[in-house]
Amino acid sequence: MRIAIVGSGVIGLSVALYLSLEGFKVMLITRNPQEGASWFAGGMLAPFSEGLEGELFEFSYESLKMYSDYVKLVEEVSRSKIDFWKNGILRVVLKGEEGLIKKAEQYRERGFSVEILERMDYHSEEVVSVIRYAEEGWVDTEHLMDALLLAMENSGVKIEIDEINKIELKDERVESLKGIKGNYRADYYVFCTGAWTKELFDVPVYPIKGQAIKIKAKPVDVVNYSTISYIIPRSRYTYVGATSEDVSFLGGNTVGGLNFLCGNAIRVVPSIAKAEVMSTIYGFRPATPDEKPIFLLGENYCLFSGHYRNGILHAPITASIAKSLIKDGVKSIYFEYFSQERF
Numbered sequence: 001m002r003i004a005i006v007g008s009g010v011i012g013l014s015v016a017l018y019l020s021l022e023g024f025k026v027m028l029i030t031r032n033p034q035e036g037a038s039w040f041a042g043g044m045l046a047p048f049s050e051g052l053e054g055e056l057f058e059f060s061y062e063s064l065k066m067y068s069d070y071v072k073l074v075e076e077v078s079r080s081k082i083d084f085w086k087n088g089i090l091r092v093v094l095k096g097e098e099g100l101i102k103k104a105e106q107y108r109e110r111g112f113s114v115e116i117l118e119r120m121d122y123h124s125e126e127v128v129s130v131i132r133y134a135e136e137g138w139v140d141t142e143h144l145m146d147a148l149l150l151a152m153e154n155s156g157v158k159i160e161i162d163e164i165n166k167i168e169l170k171d172e173r174v175e176s177l178k179g180i181k182g183n184y185r186a187d188y189y190v191f192c193t194g195a196w197t198k199e200l201f202d203v204p205v206y207p208i209k210g211q212a213i214k215i216k217a218k219p220v221d222v223v224n225y226s227t228i229s230y231i232i233p234r235s236r237y238t239y240v241g242a243t244s245e246d247v248s249f250l251g252g253n254t255v256g257g258l259n260f261l262c263g264n265a266i267r268v269v270p271s272i273a274k275a276e277v278m279s280t281i282y283g284f285r286p287a288t289p290d291e292k293p294i295f296l297l298g299e300n301y302c303l304f305s306g307h308y309r310n311g312i313l314h315a316p317i318t319a320s321i322a323k324s325l326i327k328d329g330v331k332s333i334y335f336e337y338f339s340q341e342r343f
């Protein structure tokens, strides 16, 4: 069976990998393998720090539990190493944010691993305490994306660089995809088009821009997730994120954005003021009105989009949902939870 996947972010690449390993003939069509939000994400795997609830929490937590096996699989197929840390994240509590402790206690009552600690030496006096969510972790997203692209090569996925601008439908079935360079036909189609999904489907997915900076210093050795800033250590530098801006697809790093990032990071960890800036980056999160994904299921196609702030975390579960659907005909309950009927 021939599968065509549109989009080469973490979702499209992970779906392509899982399906190609099942023996499907997979073609991945993407406008630009470097433009996806996935390259610019912090890579935090943080359903607790994000304070998620309900089915979005269940979905995210299930994916967190799959992450070690997922990274191992991508490493094996790509024959490359991905930096991945799984020893917990610190949720920083600032003055006036005592509600976060209450939330942490609720997670603890449900049996999750939660520790409430005093602030660290490197914190400012604005930090009241920290919550350690031991089950969380983070991944170097550039390593992950590089490895996924290598895995495409090693598992026989054919990549076409093209922009799909029309889906030809007949009797509810996709007949073909029209691109700028050519037309594409397959037996089944999977759309993973991130923040650009609305160009192809009438669904409420829109871009929320996030700016971030990389600094040369290593002021912390674990992710410090605060309401105003994320400080994420990687092996060669520290990632400081992120803004959240509703500015459509307006690109670039702005003075206001960098001011926000630097000022807030210094408020949490003052020594960051002395760090050398290495580079600045930005990307577009695929947002929806209620911040939950949108999954669509058609006769011979499906769509996985709207992963918003947690798409890196959601990659393994989304890919396994696609695999169960296409290989075994099993329709995940998440097609109902994340259906666009809810709007």
Ligand SMILES: Cc1cc2nc3c(=O)[nH]c(=O)nc-3n(C[C@H](O)[C@H](O)[C@H](O)COP(=O)(O)OP(=O)(O)OC[C@H]3O[C@@H](n4cnc5c(N)ncnc54)[C@H](O)[C@@H]3O)c2cc1C
Residues within 6 Å of the ligand: 006, 007, 008, 009, 010, 011, 012, 029, 030, 031, 032, 033, 034, 035, 036, 037, 038, 039, 040, 041, 042, 043, 044, 045, 162, 163, 164, 165, 192, 193, 194, 195, 196, 197, 199, 200, 209, 210, 211, 212, 241, 242, 243, 282, 283, 284, 285, 286, 304, 305, 306, 307, 308, 309, 310, 311, 312, 313, 314
């Ligand atoms: C600053 C920032 C920080 C973030 N931090 C985290 C984090 O810590 N943890 C986390 O889990 N998530 C994080 N995210 C969110 C995460 O990056 C996204 O949810 C995730 O990357 C979405 O993946 P995707 O594959 O759906 O989309 P994308 O990675 O955006 O990929 C979409 C792909 O589709 C292609 N495409 C679109 N339309 C077409 C078309 N018509 N034809 C052909 N190709 C097309 C694009 O070229 C692109 O390759 C962050 C995002 C940002 C911006």
